[in-house]
Amino acid sequence: MTTTVWGLIIKWLIVFVLLKSNIFITSYGIYTISYYDDCHPENRPKIIVFFIREIDHTKHEGNKPRVLITGSLGQLGTGLASVMRKRYGVQNVFMSDIIKAPPNVAASGPYVFADILDFKRLQELIVTHSIDWIVHFSALLSAVGENNVPLAMRVNIEGLHNVLELSKQYKLKLFVPSTIGAFGPDSPRNPTPDLTIQRPRTIYGVSKVHAELMGEYYFHRFGMDFRSLRFPGVISADTNPGGGTTDYAVHIFHDALQTGDFTSFLRRDTRLPMMYIDDCLRSVVQFMEIPSNQLKQRTYNVTAMSFTPEELVAEVRKHVPHLKAKYEPDSRQKIADTWPEVFDDSNARADWGWKHEYDIKGLCDIMFEKLRPVYDTDSHPDNASSKDGKQKRTTA
Ligand SMILES: NC(=O)c1ccc[n+]([C@@H]2O[C@H](COP(=O)([O-])OP(=O)(O)OC[C@H]3O[C@@H](n4cnc5c(N)ncnc54)[C@H](O)[C@@H]3O)[C@@H](O)[C@H]2O)c1
Ligand SMILES: C[C@@H](O)[C@H](N)C(=O)O
DSSP states (O other): HHHHHHHHHHHHOOOOOOHTEEETTTTTHHHHHHHTSOOOOGOHHHHHHHHHHHOOOOSGGGGOOOOOTTTTTTTTTHHHHHHHHHHHHHEEEEEEHHHHHHOOHTTTTTTTOOOOHHHHHHHHHHHTTTTEEEEEOOOHHHHHHOOOHHHIIHHHHHHHHHHHHHHHTTTOOOOOOOOOOOOTTTOOOOSBSSSOOOSSSSHHHHHHHHHHHHHHHHHHHHHHHEEOOOOOEESSSSSSSOOOOTHHHHHHHHHHTTSSSEESSSOOTEEEEEHHHHHHHHHEEEEEEHHEEEEOOOOOOOOOOEEEEHHHHHHHHOOOTTTTEEEEOOOHHHHTTTTTTTTTHHHHHHHHHOOOOOHHHHHHHHHHOOOOOOHHHOOOOSSSSSSSSSSSOOOO
16 A cells, blocks of 8 residues: 555544544534634644544635734734735735725725624624634724724724624634733833733723723633734834824834924933834734634733834934934823833743844834835825825824
């Protein structure tokens, strides 16, 4: 007999022994199988992969997860959809939001309307498209939330309740990002660990602590696979920030290239944790693919660097030496003064191998590499985006 036939016989003998010994046929075993079912193939133990192949009932291309991203037209969603589509297949990742998608996004893969406050619509999408994971990005950020507290309560709190209930009902894996804004003036600020006092002073922060606690409750009470990462300020070139306290760290790059004049809305010495978007998106994918039993917590801090506006100006001047900078703190200063200065993400690094790639120098290099062509080649400064879809600065 050939080696292949012997291999098959040995494999089936192993399955037979496993079946006989009930290792995977208990209710726990079935749970384990469905759990591994939505893992990336590389992360699956080999025997279970083999066994799943025999009983696989999913119709998804290559057994990849089907993902719904809410609020996907914001700063983080478009990039995450692109990363996940490369990994899981274009047709397996559904972008959704309440605004009309720009042509480049509409042409890039499935995009659907979904108001996070509309439970039935979300339910319909989950059932129709056989969704396995939700990445819940819809939110009003810190500064915008303070300007419209009732709306922030609806979107950030009621919206969360909808995705929690649906994830429980349909046994989905749910990712909800949290933030440095989930801490407050009573938290240790340098460094801020995962587990400490959380008494935020913004509706945004309060809604994120609520999300962390509700998600962890659903995990312990119902076994729902809830996961959350607390992000620092995220800095991106391809998309604009959505109205947060850390937005100055994106504005500076556009201002340096557009006018050479930058006004920081935070004081020169306000230190905040930050991260380049590629690190942020990589952390989401890596974290979502870690087997559930390897996670010691459901909510982890992640970060890459911490700097002040003055330190960022110094680094940006290495690329644009003529940059003029002023510091005119506004209402966002009060928020920043209550947030962590340095984030302790040692648990994420130890438990699931989180590692950032971009420090402040790497961040500035990549931001200028991406944004220079946008400002150099486009002769229409009022256009919000260049021909390749890269965004010019549009927010105040
Ligand atoms: N960007 C950051 O620096 C940062 C840092 C920490 C955490 N986060 C979190 O990551 C997530 C994504 O952040 P972002 O920067 O992309 O936010 P963003 O403000 O850029 O985008 C939020 C999106 O939510 C959508 N939205 C608003 N109301 C909605 C509704 N009723 N139904 C559906 N969608 C609605 C908006 O249209 C928008 O596209 C948020 O939960 C945010 O709290 C972001
Ligand atoms: C830090 C983060 O949550 C967001 N960029 C904000 O400033 O609101």
